[in-house]
Amino acid sequence: xxxxxxxxxxxxxxxxxxxxxxxxxxxxxxxxxxxxxxxxxxxxxxxxxxxxxxxxxxxxxxxxx
Numbered sequence: 585x586x587x588x589x590x591x592x593x594x595x596x597x598x599x600x601x602x603x604x605x606x607x608x609x610x611x612x613x614x615x616x617x618x619x620x621x622x623x624x625x626x627x628x629x630x631x632x633x634x635x636x637x638x639x640x641x642x643x644x645x646x647x648x649x
Contacts, residue, residue: 598610600612
């Protein structure tokens with residue numbers, strides 16, 4: 585990880601700079617995540633992953649995201 589601020593800075597779709605965190609997000613997104621709380625975020629991620637795993641995939645037709 586580049587903690588010294590060197591190199592190109594990642595940009596959000598709106599062009600706002602994103603700080604180096606485990607997950608790249610803007611300051612506003614980070615504030616929202618902290619406001620919601622880690623427990624709610626973990627629950628959301630668990631539910632989303634469970635839902636994705638339940639979708640049957642056909643070889644060669646993987647969904648691109």
